[in-house]
Amino acid sequence: MNSAQPPAGTALAFARHDHANCADEVLTRAEALAKANGARLTPVRRRTLEILLEAHRAMGAYEVLERLAAEGFGKQPPVAYRALDFLVEIGLAHRIRRLNAFTACMHPGEAHSPAFFICRKCDHLAEAPAAAVRAALESAAEKLGFTIERTNVEALGLCPACAEERT
Amino acid sequence: MNSAQPPAGTALAFARHDHANCADEVLTRAEALAKANGARLTPVRRRTLEILLEAHRAMGAYEVLERLAAEGFGKQPPVAYRALDFLVEIGLAHRIRRLNAFTACMHPGEAHSPAFFICRKCDHLAEAPAAAVRAALESAAEKLGFTIERTNVEALGLCPACAEERT
DNA sequence: TTGTTTTATGTAATAGTGTAACAGTCAAGC
DNA sequence: GCTTGACTGTTACACTATTACATAAAACAA
Numbered sequence: 001m002n003s004a005q006p007p008a009g010t011a012l013a014f015a016r017h018d019h020a021n022c023a024d025e026v027l028t029r030a031e032a033l034a035k036a037n038g039a040r041l042t043p044v045r046r047r048t049l050e051i052l053l054e055a056h057r058a059m060g061a062y063e064v065l066e067r068l069a070a071e072g073f074g075k076q077p078p079v080a081y082r083a084l085d086f087l088v089e090i091g092l093a094h095r096i097r098r099l100n101a102f103t104a105c106m107h108p109g110e111a112h113s114p115a116f117f118i119c120r121k122c123d124h125l126a127e128a129p130a131a132a133v134r135a136a137l138e139s140a141a142e143k144l145g146f147t148i149e150r151t152n153v154e155a156l157g158l159c160p161a162c163a164e165e166r167t
Numbered sequence: 168m169n170s171a172q173p174p175a176g177t178a179l180a181f182a183r184h185d186h187a188n189c190a191d192e193v194l195t196r197a198e199a200l201a202k203a204n205g206a207r208l209t210p211v212r213r214r215t216l217e218i219l220l221e222a223h224r225a226m227g228a229y230e231v232l233e234r235l236a237a238e239g240f241g242k243q244p245p246v247a248y249r250a251l252d253f254l255v256e257i258g259l260a261h262r263i264r265r266l267n268a269f270t271a272c273m274h275p276g277e278a279h280s281p282a283f284f285i286c287r288k289c290d291h292l293a294e295a296p297a298a299a300v301r302a303a304l305e306s307a308a309e310k311l312g313f314t315i316e317r318t319n320v321e322a323l324g325l326c327p328a329c330a331e332e333r334t
Numbered sequence: 335t336t337g338t339t340t341t342a343t344g345t346a347a348t349a350g351t352g353t354a355a356c357a358g359t360c361a362a363g364c
Numbered sequence: 365g366c367t368t369g370a371c372t373g374t375t376a377c378a379c380t381a382t383t384a385c386a387t388a389a390a391a392c393a394a
Contacts, residue, residue, distance in 0.1 A: 040361090042371070061351075074373045077352065082372080097264035098319060100351065115304060117313045126311055132303035137282060137322055140295045145327035146284045152265060154319045155304055160312035207390085209342070228380070241344045244381065249343080267351095267380060 026053060029108050030092050037090045044073050048083035049092055049104060058101035058125050096125065098154050103127070113151050119159035126159070193220060196275050197259050204257045211240050215250035216259055216271060225268035225292050263292065265321050270294070280318050286326035293326070 030049060034041040041049075051067050052059060065080035073079060084102045087093035092108050095101075096116055105114075106127055115130035133153055141148050197216060201208040208216075218234050219226060232247035240246055251269050254260035259275050262268075263283055272281070273294055282297035300320055308315050 040371085044372075076374055078354090079373070081352065097321075115307055117308060117311060117315075119313075120316065126313065128307045128311060130303065130307055132306065133300055133320075136297065136299035136303050137320070139299065140282055140297055141284060141322060141324070144284060144293055144295060145330070146286075146293065146322070147325040147330050148284075148322045149287070149324040151323070152319065152321045153300075153304070154264075155308060155313070155315045156318070157308070157316040158314040163312070163314050207342085211343075243345055245383090246344070248381065 026092075026104065026106075026108060033090055033092065033108055039086070039090060044068065044079065045083045045086055047071065047073070048080070049087055052087075052093055052102060052104035056104075058096050058099050058103040060099075060101050064102070094127070095152070096154065097152055098156065099123070099125070113153070115153040115155065117155050117157065117159070119162050120156050121158060121162035121165075124159050193259075193271065193273075193275060200257055200259065200275055206253070206257055211235065211246065212250045212253050214238065214240070215247070216254055219254075219260055219269060219271035223271075225263050225266050225270040227266075227268050231269070261294070262319070263321065264319055265323065266290070266292070280320070282320040282322065284322050284324065284326070286329055287323050288325060288329040288332075291326050 027046070027049065030046070031041055034045075047068065048064060051064055061077065061080045061084055064084065065075070065077060068080060068083075069075040084093060084095075087104075088095050088102070091105060093102050093104050094114065094116070096103060096118070098116075098118055103125065107114075107129070112129050112131070113134040114127045115133050117126040117128065118124075130153060134151065137151060137153075138148060194213070194216065197213070198208055201212075214235065215231060218231055228244065228247045228251055231251065232242070232244060235246060235250075236242040251260060251262075254271075255262050255269070258272060260269050260271050261281060261283070263270060263285070265285055270292065274281075274296070279296050279298070280301040281294045282300050284293040284295065286292075297320060301318065304318060304320075305315060
């Protein structure tokens with residue numbers, strides 16, 4: 001893999017920010033969002049989301065699994081993958097392919113197609129709204145006759161802090 | 168994994184197109200491009216590129232490795248991964264993370280940051296130039312103070328043919 | 335040329351990521 | 365209650381990728 005394993009320190013934004021009640025807000029919306037999709041926010045699923053929200057960074061599936069197992073849920077990979085896939089499916093989490101990791105979505109429910117910025121030095125991660133990116137993609141897709149259902153937009157580079165250090 | 172294993176049928180474009188001399192052109196450029204980077208297009212590396220060009224679709228690293236091994240090169244994963252990583256590094260190939268696969272770049276040398284469109288039904292893959300997408304990304308990055316070095320833009324959905332079939 | 339450094343290749347061993355298949359369980363609707 | 369379908373859990377395994385180390389070949393300097 002990269003220098004980037006699910007890494008134990010992939011914060012969600014480069015700038016410090018208070019997120020005292022991010023989690024509460026999101027969980028409330030989550031319930032609604034799940035119901036809207038005709039899906040159920042079961043205990044494993046809910047707890048998985050909480051874990052991602054608490055961590056507030058990208059986590060590997062196996063890292064999430066450890067936490068779940070420790071709390072009495074199943075101990076096998078499918079437990080984590082199913083819960084994570086569910087969350088991604090209904091838009092409560094995102095999969096960061098470059099990191100083989102997952103992260104809670106910070107703006108669930110809002111129609112958004114985020115872009116992710118990943119620092120190659122410190123592995124920190126930032127999620128940014130990217131309506132313009134999506135629009136450009138749609139336009140390119142149209143020329144091909146392609147119907148977009150889901151997108152993964154990830155940029156690798158240097159975060160402000162690491163760029164500062166003159167690497 | 169996905170329904171998408173390195174898959175044995177991931178063509179490069181949805182529309183039929185003749186690419187009789189794609190390969191030759193690209194290989195010629197490759198030499199030059201390598202030299203420009205102070206890098207060497209060694210036999211394994213060159214052959215790896217040829218394999219990707221011949222296949223003209225996305226190939227998993229192990230699939231490439233099989234081919235290399237059959238031709239007398241090393242039989243262990245690092246052989247393929249090193250060659251593929253090299254090609255990606257200097258812009259002769261792209262890594263499609265959603266498919267865990269690699270594909271030869273069709274426009275090496277040209278400053279471009281491609282977007283990939285992957286059909287979830289047939290796994291076919293299209294590479295499209297996406298200057299507008301890149302511009303939008305740069306703009307978002309600037310707001311974060313982030314310096315982009317490399318991007319992965321992948322869209323999942325339905326290709327024209329599969330969309331037709333009313334899935 | 336010869337010796338030295340760097341870069342590249344090859345192998346073995348193993349770590350990490352993700353799935354398929356199946357059995358049991360639980361909730362919702364009839 | 366009973367059926368149905370969705371959800372959870374487990375075993376077992378497939379696939380993807382890396383680390384570490386030994387060898388070899390090219391590039392460079394003396």
